[in-house]
Amino acid sequence: MKRDDWKRILLGALALLGQLVAGAEPGEKPKPNVVFMVADDLGWRDTGCYGRKEWNTPNIDKLAASGCRFTQAYAMPVCSPTRTMIVTGRHCVRQGVTDWWPGYPAPPNSRIQTPTMKPVIPDLGLGTPFVTGGYATCHIGKWHTMGSPAKLGFQQSLLTDVFHGPTEQNKAEAAVKFIRENKGQPFFLYLCFSSVHLPLGALPEKIQQHDGAPNPVYAAMADQLDGYVGTVMQALHELQLEQNTLVIFYSDNGGVQLCDGVSRPVTSNLPLRGNKGCLYEGGVRVPLIMSHPPTIKAGSTSDAMISPADFFPTLLEFCRLPSCPKNHIDGISFAGVLRGEPGKRQELQWHYPHFSHHAMGFPAGALRKGEWKLIEWFGQQDEYGRNRIELFHLTKDPGEQNNWADRFPHIRNTMLKELEKWRREVGALLPMPAVATNQPAVRQSQQTGWGSHAWPAELTLLSRTPAWVAHYGASMGAEE
Ligand SMILES: [Ca+2]
Numbered sequence: 001m002k003r004d005d006w007k008r009i010l011l012g013a014l015a016l017l018g019q020l021v022a023g024a025e026p027g028e029k030p031k032p033n034v035v036f037m038v039a040d041d042l043g044w045r046d047t048g049c050y051g052r053k054e055w056n057t058p059n060i061d062k063l064a065a066s067g068c069r070f071t072q073a074y075a076m077p078v079c080s081p082t083r084t085m086i087v088t089g090r091h092c093v094r095q096g097v098t099d100w101w102p103g104y105p106a107p108p109n110s111r112i113q114t115p116t117m118k119p120v121i122p123d124l125g126l127g128t129p130f131v132t133g134g135y136a137t138c139h140i141g142k143w144h145t146m147g148s149p150a151k152l153g154f155q156q157s158l159l160t161d162v163f164h165g166p167t168e169q170n171k172a173e174a175a176v177k178f179i180r181e182n183k184g185q186p187f188f189l190y191l192c193f194s195s196v197h198l199p200l201g202a203l204p205e206k207i208q209q210h211d212g213a214p215n216p217v218y219a220a221m222a223d224q225l226d227g228y229v230g231t232v233m234q235a236l237h238e239l240q241l242e243q244n245t246l247v248i249f250y251s252d253n254g255g256v257q258l259c260d261g262v263s264r265p266v267t268s269n270l271p272l273r274g275n276k277g278c279l280y281e282g283g284v285r286v287p288l289i290m291s292h293p294p295t296i297k298a299g300s301t302s303d304a305m306i307s308p309a310d311f312f313p314t315l316l317e318f319c320r321l322p323s324c325p326k327n328h329i330d331g332i333s334f335a336g337v338l339r340g341e342p343g344k345r346q347e348l349q350w351h352y353p354h355f356s357h358h359a360m361g362f363p364a365g366a367l368r369k370g371e372w373k374l375i376e377w378f379g380q381q382d383e384y385g386r387n388r389i390e391l392f393h394l395t396k397d398p399g400e401q402n403n404w405a406d407r408f409p410h411i412r413n414t415m416l417k418e419l420e421k422w423r424r425e426v427g428a429l430l431p432m433p434a435v436a437t438n439q440p441a442v443r444q445s446q447q448t449g450w451g452s453h454a455w456p457a458e459l460t461l462l463s464r465t466p467a468w469v470a471h472y473g474a475s476m477g478a479e480e
Pocket of ligand 1: 041079197252
């Protein structure tokens with residue numbers, strides 16, 4: 001055995017001893033550490049283990065192979081609402097954060113006025129019960145929600161809200177430093193990368209390596225993100241903390257296909273429809289991987305429905321910390337899923353009364369209930385003057401191509417009533433009709449609902465065009 005191997009074993013034994021002393025009662029198992037990594041805008045299919053074949057993500061794939069890959073984990077359609085739900089365990093609507101912060105106003109010629117966000121800072125956040133339970137807590141990187149890391153229980157906050165470039169590597173290095181410094185006690189690290197958010201940019205040599213990819217720069221960004229994940233995983237390995245660390249890898253919204261200022265497709269969310277900033281599955285279904293070798297079966301998958309609000313109670317239960325039921329009121333623990341039990345969540349609501357600068361980024365609300373999903377488009381009217389409704393059966397039609405609202409009116413009506421009831425309960429703010437005007441430009445924009453930012457019709461169907469499929473379609477498996 002080499003000297004380094006002995007050194008690692010000794011370090012691991014010391015770390016375990018330290019955890020026994022600091023984090024657990026005599027005879028009790030040491031409290032698990034948590035490393036919660038959040039990618040920014042990484043699409044559902046943008047890693048090898050989720051089906052991407054144009055570039056490699058060996059470290060993320062290895063993490064998935066060591067634990068569970070969730071196939072129906074969800075986020076909100078943009079950054080801040082998802083991050084709000086993670087750190088509060090509450091629906092973003094209750095906290096007044098329904099768009100990315102600070103958000104866009106409605107386009108000047110829109111037919112509807114979008115509501116103004118009024119963030120509400122909670123009494124405590126995700127980090128708070130971990131501090132109470134004796135954990136060292138640290139947030140690194142993007143925050144992008146109400147409150148502050150300190151207010152919500154993170155004793156340290158490093159490199160906050162810094163975008164891209166060498167700072168992404170710095171975040172990984174800061175994470176390793178925190179892990180090394182706290183290996184002797186239970187720790188909770190909330191590590192938020194800015195990759196793969198726009199603007200596109202990556203190391204020249206990485207871009208060159210991905211010359212054949214549909215978007216070489218994006219492929220290089222995903223490759224680099226995978227490397228940062230690998231840096232953190234290697235540190236856990238060297239410190240022999242893998243067996244007692246719950247590692248989470250998640251993305252805060254769906255992948256970007258096209259948006260203002262981007263001339264070339266960024267990625268593809270096929271077979272899902274849509275992208276970041278809209279309520280089709282491509283905007284809200286995201287990768288989620290969780291690994292904890294003693295608990296989670298290696299190489300497993302789960303189709304449990306997951307909300308970003310669910311992490312709060314799940315992590316508390318998993319770490320044997322007292323729950324905070326008055327706080328994480330919209331979260332449902334899926335700690336049982338990690339032990340192989342079925343998920344408990346049966347429904348999930350979205351409320352996005354805003355415009356985004358991404359394709360199909362129109363104001364809407366949605367309810368997923370079981371296999372069905374209803375989307376209500378605010379300000380887009382059907383032939384009776386009501387908000388336009390779409391109803392999809394996600395098991396039979398994961399690409400949301402067949403609107404069955406007219407075929408199953410009882411399901412449509414029941415789900416719409418439930419969505420309206422939920423909105424009243426959580427105090428959701430709705431768009432209001434804009435002041436009428438007879439200006440020609442306004443009439444034109446009212447037909448699109450998007451004013452000067454109108455997308456050409458062909459772009460809203462971009463992900464189904466032959467050119468798009470030529471870029472991505474051939475390599476996208478049909479197994480899901
Ligand atoms: Ca994001």
